[in-house]
Amino acid sequence: MTDRILLADYIVSADEKGTIYKDCGIEITNGIITNIKKFTVDELRLFGGEVEDYSGQVIIPGFIQTHIHLCQTLFRGFADDLQLLDWLQKRIFPFENAHNRKSLRLSASLGICELLLSGTTTIMDMGTLRHQEVIFNTLIKSGIRAFAGKCMIDQNDLLPEFKSTTEKELDETYHLAEQFHNSNNGLIKYAFAPRFVLSCSEKLLKKTKEMMSLFEGSLYHTHASENKNEIEVVRHMHNKENIEYFDSIGVLDKNTVLAHCIHLNESEIDILKEKDVRVAHCPSSNLKLGSGIAPIPTYLKKGINVSIGADGAPCNNNLDMFKEMHLASLIQKPVHGPTSMDAETTFRLATIEGAKALHIDNITGSLEVGKKADLVCLNFYECDQPVYYDENNIYSLIVYSGNKNLVESVMVDGKWLVEGGFMTRGDEFEIYNDASIEYKKLLKRL
Ligand code: GUN
Numbered sequence: 001m002t003d004r005i006l007l008a009d010y011i012v013s014a015d016e017k018g019t020i021y022k023d024c025g026i027e028i029t030n031g032i033i034t035n036i037k038k039f040t041v042d043e044l045r046l047f048g049g050e051v052e053d054y055s056g057q058v059i060i061p062g063f064i065q066t067h068i069h070l071c072q073t074l075f076r077g078f079a080d081d082l083q084l085l086d087w088l089q090k091r092i093f094p095f096e097n098a099h100n101r102k103s104l105r106l107s108a109s110l111g112i113c114e115l116l117l118s119g120t121t122t123i124m125d126m127g128t129l130r131h132q133e134v135i136f137n138t139l140i141k142s143g144i145r146a147f148a149g150k151c152m153i154d155q156n157d158l159l160p161e162f163k164s165t166t167e168k169e170l171d172e173t174y175h176l177a178e179q180f181h182n183s184n185n186g187l188i189k190y191a192f193a194p195r196f197v198l199s200c201s202e203k204l205l206k207k208t209k210e211m212m213s214l215f216e217g218s219l220y221h222t223h224a225s226e227n228k229n230e231i232e233v234v235r236h237m238h239n240k241e242n243i244e245y246f247d248s249i250g251v252l253d254k255n256t257v258l259a260h261c262i263h264l265n266e267s268e269i270d271i272l273k274e275k276d277v278r279v280a281h282c283p284s285s286n287l288k289l290g291s292g293i294a295p296i297p298t299y300l301k302k303g304i305n306v307s308i309g310a311d312g313a314p315c316n317n318n319l320d321m322f323k324e325m326h327l328a329s330l331i332q333k334p335v336h337g338p339t340s341m342d343a344e345t346t347f348r349l350a351t352i353e354g355a356k357a358l359h360i361d362n363i364t365g366s367l368e369v370g371k372k373a374d375l376v377c378l379n380f381y382e383c384d385q386p387v388y389y390d391e392n393n394i395y396s397l398i399v400y401s402g403n404k405n406l407v408e409s410v411m412v413d414g415k416w417l418v419e420g421g422f423m424t425r426g427d428e429f430e431i432y433n434d435a436s437i438e439y440k441k442l443l444k445r446l
């Protein structure tokens, strides 16, 4: 692997102190950051590897999205203006049920393209019921860093044919975890993914947690307390609130990531804190499905880990972290005041806090010596308006004014996956074309 020094106007590190380096370079040796400093002319001249000049640009850590559904990318724009349970019943479960291997591969490819091109370098994906190996193989081919797992469903009143048996779900999941956990040189890790309480038996939820403990570094990823009708059904099924139920069956701990967490009572919030559960906040999805606004400033004040995910393309309808940061910040201000969710805090949720959620903050999430080179070069000359930037307004420009057009180049694990705004592996235009053909074929299968 080529050793490099990347020179930039600013390097926004997201380290503990929030260091922003001016006119410095990042040295990368074997995919690892080995130096961040001002290099002398002689040091650059004598350097054995490549010196890449990103003057006029800002380098940031790659974004980390902790809740994604790659299998849904193909359905963007075909499931709008519905509340969660109708959205699942009328559109998403029938669509997912109609996937074959090819449509699933293109859906995942399309999603990964959008994620990389908008600066996301790590995701946690919820997978789908069938052909999960296709998602893993597509992730591996792309070079992105990912936690993923087969979505588990063993009961389903919304679409009875879209489920499997408890035994089959556990068996298939075990074999997938054996095959893919720590694959692609450790870029891929397994995230056990029972979908949500409504579609999982208690046995499935509990046995999956037990299985998770056999795979060190794996995670437990599910949806919780997203929608008022959903929690009403949970109450009816188990006589408990959603988080209380999860707690009562022993699936909550620091290795559990819960997407949404909008409708919690105080004692449920205390459980999140006490069990060190991680919250994946999905602001666009929560607004578009009319689910509600998660009390993120309250969680942060209590010291609960919060990170951000775009969720699926048909409930957002973008996979772009710039849009998520923008909303994550703005939606809280009318209730919690204008100083809540300031730009730097929000940027940290999108980077280092995401790494902490996934327990990979020792290797990524910030630009620091010893970490893997997962980074994004932003070109502010692509901003809608001409801008002056320095260390005083950089977070503001990223969170309040930024958009994916700023993303020029993206590196994961020391390898450029996006250069000059284009993918280096695979042809995105071919993927766009093939995906639209596959969507039409999928509609015919419905
Ligand atoms: N709850 C269960 N499945 C889903 C899903 O696919 N998307 C969202 N937003 N919530 C869910």
Ligand code: FE
Pocket (backbone or CB within 6 Å): 067, 068, 069, 126, 223, 259, 311, 312
């Ligand atoms: Fe989701």
